[in-house]
Amino acid sequence: MNSTAAELDASVEAAHAAFEKARLAGPGTRATWLEAVAAGLENDAAALVDLAVTETHLAEPRLQGELKRTVFQLRLFADEIRRGEHFDATIDHDDAAWGMGPRPDLRRYNVPLGVVGVFGASNFPFAFSVMGGDSASALAAGCAVVHKAHDGHRELAVRTAETVTAALESAGAPSGLFSLVTGRPAAEALVDHPLVKAIGFTGSTAGGRALFDRAAARPEPIPFFGELGGINAVFVTGNAWAARREEILTGYAGSFTLGMGQFCTKPGVLFVPAGQTDEVRDNLRNALEDFAPAQLLSARLHEGFRQAVAGLRDTAGVRVLLDGDVAEAPAPTVLLTTSEAVRSDPGILRQEMFGPASLVVEYSDESELTALAGLLEGQLTTTLQAEAEDDVAELAGRLADISGRLLWNGWPTGVTVSYAQHHGGPYPATTSGTTSVGTAAIRRFLRPVAFQSFPQPRLPEPLQDANPWNVPQRVDGVWRRPSAQPEGRL
Amino acid sequence: MNSTAAELDASVEAAHAAFEKARLAGPGTRATWLEAVAAGLENDAAALVDLAVTETHLAEPRLQGELKRTVFQLRLFADEIRRGEHFDATIDHDDAAWGMGPRPDLRRYNVPLGVVGVFGASNFPFAFSVMGGDSASALAAGCAVVHKAHDGHRELAVRTAETVTAALESAGAPSGLFSLVTGRPAAEALVDHPLVKAIGFTGSTAGGRALFDRAAARPEPIPFFGELGGINAVFVTGNAWAARREEILTGYAGSFTLGMGQFCTKPGVLFVPAGQTDEVRDNLRNALEDFAPAQLLSARLHEGFRQAVAGLRDTAGVRVLLDGDVAEAPAPTVLLTTSEAVRSDPGILRQEMFGPASLVVEYSDESELTALAGLLEGQLTTTLQAEAEDDVAELAGRLADISGRLLWNGWPTGVTVSYAQHHGGPYPATTSGTTSVGTAAIRRFLRPVAFQSFPQPRLPEPLQDANPWNVPQRVDGVWRRPSAQPEGRL
Secondary structure (H helix, E strand, O other): OOOOHHHHHHHHHHHHHHHHHHOOOOHHHHHHHHHHHHHHHHHOHHHHHHHHHHHHOOOHHHHHHHHHHHHHHHHHHHHHHHHOHHHOEEEEOOEOOOOOOOEOOEEEEEEEOOEEEEEOOOOOOOOOOOOOHHHHHHHHHOOEEEEEOOHHHHHHHHHHHHHHHHHHHHOOOOOOOEEEEOOHHHHHHHHHOOOEEEEEEEOOHHHHHHHHHHHHHOOOOOOEEEEOOOOOOEEEOHHHHHHHHHHHHHHHHHHHHHHHHOOOOOOOEEEEEOOOHHHHHHHHHHHOOOOOOOOOOOHHHHHHHHHHHHHHHOOOOOEEEEOOOOOOOOOOEEEEEEHHHHHHOHHHHHOOOOOOEEEEEEEOOHHHHHHHHOOOOOEEEEEEEOOOOOOOHHHHHHHHHHEEEEEEOOOOOOOOOOOOOOOOOOOOOEOOOOOOOOHHHHHHHEEEEEEEOOOHHHOOHHHOOOOOOOOOEEEOOEEEOOOOOOOOOO | OOOOHHHHHHHHHHHHHHHHHHOOOOHHHHHHHHHHHHHHHHHOHHHHHHHHHHHHOOOHHHHHHHHHHHHHHHHHHHHHHHHOHHHOEEEEOOEOOOOOOOEOOEEEEEEEOOEEEEEOOOOOOOOOOOOOHHHHHHHHHOOEEEEEOOHHHHHHHHHHHHHHHHHHHHOOOOOOOEEEEOOHHHHHHHHHOOOEEEEEEEOOHHHHHHHHHHHHHOOOOOOEEEEOOOOOOEEEOHHHHHHHHHHHHHHHHHHHHHHHHOOOOOOOEEEEEOOOHHHHHHHHHHHOOOOOOOOOOOHHHHHHHHHHHHHHHOOOOOEEEEOOOOOOOOOOEEEEEEHHHHHHOHHHHHOOOOOOEEEEEEEOOHHHHHHHHOOOOOEEEEEEEOOOOOOOHHHHHHHHHHEEEEEEOOOOOOOOOOOOOOOOOOOOOEOOOOOOOOHHHHHHHEEEEEEEOOOHHHOOHHHOOOOOOOOOEEEOOEEEOOOOOOOOOO
16 A cells, blocks of 8 residues: 555654754764664564565575674664764864954854655665665765655565564654654655655666756755666776686676676676686576576566566677576576677667676777777766786776776675775766665765854753764864774774 | 957967966965955956946945955955965875774875856955856866956956956966856856856845756866855844843844845844834834945846845735835835734745845744744854853754854944855855855865875975975874964955
8 A cells, every 4th residue: 555645744744853852962872772773673683684585586585694784784874873973063163364364253063954765676685675774874864855766665664664663663663763654655755755855765777867867956956875786897907817817707797697786786797808708608607507587676686687687688799698588486597798899889888787797798808998998878876897017097097987986806896884895876876876785874964054153051962162972173274083982893 | 349259269278278387386376366366356356346336336435345354365366375275175195003003004185176257246346256256266266267357347347357367477377267158148157167166156036046946967077166145134032122122122223234235244133022013113213323324236136136126025914114115215114024924924034125125023032033044044143142141052052053143233235354254055045065264264165185105206396204284294194384384364
């Protein structure tokens, strides 16, 4: 059953009321709410994973790992807001000698935006859904969350939301701080609602762009943090190919078929030197020999996969290297093309095949690689497979232009949650310059407010000279960090 | 003469080429470019100010102050990028014991976006125009700038651009790093150009929104950092009114007529207790007795001012308190209304009068103020005039919701350039959650990139363990700041 317009309204209104209460709590209190949710998810893990297996066809160990990641993320974010890094507290004392003329006392910190709408993703029923990265970072920031369940795992979403709501309530969080809505009408109304101040989204480019446009067209436009996927091209140099061809092809096969290829970081294109086509095919066939096909996430995704593979396979200049299939549980497909073909039709490099398929591009000369990289759209990741002696500075620079994360001799699947993580990239990888993974994701849901000449007791705690919450403060240009800084290891 | 389409294209292409060279320079080198521009502006100050007086009708001392501010800003930003704060360098070493599973070595820092389009403002021919806050912060970030001159001071823009270009060249910056275009067709083409990656804008709500929509509708949407102005309401409590009525009215009169009321931070609304209308009028008349009217910035602005004042004056419930005029050099106008009237027509609080006019709102009961604040749209600033014993926590909370800077017993005109400054606010004050004044403005023109498992020598300098540029680094969750941190005083 889809949420009605009245239900959506009630959820947003309740979330707004809860936000107004929640932001009076300090980060220490809010951290305990996140930790209560983490504990709740751990307690209910067995039942939740069972439900997820049924609804998504993903393997149980993968889902257990994903739940572990989700729980860890909540605890990492709790730790992060206890440190107070997210406040970015900045204090300029009044200064009669300031270079442009006398300066008043001025202090700035970050406050939460308000109610955030979060859209669940099909391919991560835990880590990018009900209490995934967007919800966790919005709650950590001090926002309230109205979550739009993904239709692909609606029962799981409802059950997870019950766990979350019960945990928040038991921890003393205000009622309504988190709620769940379902169905497309509610999704659109969520983006339109005047009390909703930001959107977090993970999904397709078409769907994400439509909602981005909707958010931008509001009377009051709101930020739309959309993660729309990509191709995640991998570039193999001649030296790396000579030294580690088998290892590279094995790693590639493992990465593009991981989770049935249903990751936004799946390597969708591999650039290799021309001339060993048979060997590439044989190596890939060997590497995939024991691959156990499984059903894709949903019938809708399966149909999209079928169409994408057929479309690319039938493009001029593309042929089949490894003939998989598009059965209900599809065997991996590898297509093959040349650098000449993609130069004449760069669209070949822009077709995401969401599932266990990828494209090998043979190049004639390593000096082509920088130009080939220039044909790619914005990416979440790009990867270099290279040797110590390779001169790839120019190529790496080009890859930094078009992607959010560059890997050296690794594979892009597997996105750790940490301080330095950046999961985002130039459009169409994402619709903003932010990350949806890692502690920096919290910053998306904050905005700065400055206080001029306020008396000390009327200042928010992070801006008081006495610094009662012991947060980092930049004072007259110089950062002062608490001496009792936690060790930072979870 | 307006720039042709070919000239705009050539400017953007040259800017992009210059950007590709400029980003290879370290922040120390780029800082010397900013300092060269500052020195160039100082050298040419006399001629530039003379030209500005002619084109804008602003007073010479005001323009000298504005140029001083502009020069100071360039030096402050040079100092800021030398410190390396803007990199936000974050290093997570690999960690087999990381809570969600083994973590690879992952490092993130900020890189410049590319070519930035900057629109000059009518009312700040130096500080928000050719080499104003947007241009200075974009160059500091490592971007190139194509500046669209404001038609109101086009000769000055051309002359200032010559100074800037010569200074950059003499300092060794790549040719094309800064250029100037003119006219509306070039303005629109600038927002549309695929090589332009962000826009900085200061101007009207209507003009800004149209360009925001244009930027969002591009095949690749780009961030539009627009500062669109506002009302800057001031709230006077009963106690403050009793204690400092005369002082408050004198301060108000001075602030709303400063620079002929042509500031985006002009106090456009003053909430005072009802019952002393005659005294308010007499005090304001006294305070404005020696006011010397001057011409407004342009005939177009003058016409807009005339219409805005007439529109508000003719609104039901609004009457004239102090009868100014809309002559070529207009005398100040103060309109008067009541809290009842604005409750029934909140539009009264949403009409900016860009010029020397303001609105006094009489309220019956102090308990109304929070609700009245709730009728305001997003603001750059709001101000409290209150006494130590006043309980205004709820009102202050509401004001923080709707504004970017809160003042205590001050006046919003005068926006210092410093570390803690925040010049921005909820829409329609700005189109983003960022600031266009202060060192934080630099962050707008950067985006993060992460490097996974990169060998040390291939990492950008700010991410190397050896930290050759001596920048702040967050290492495994804990910030390490250079011991030789500069003192931070300019």
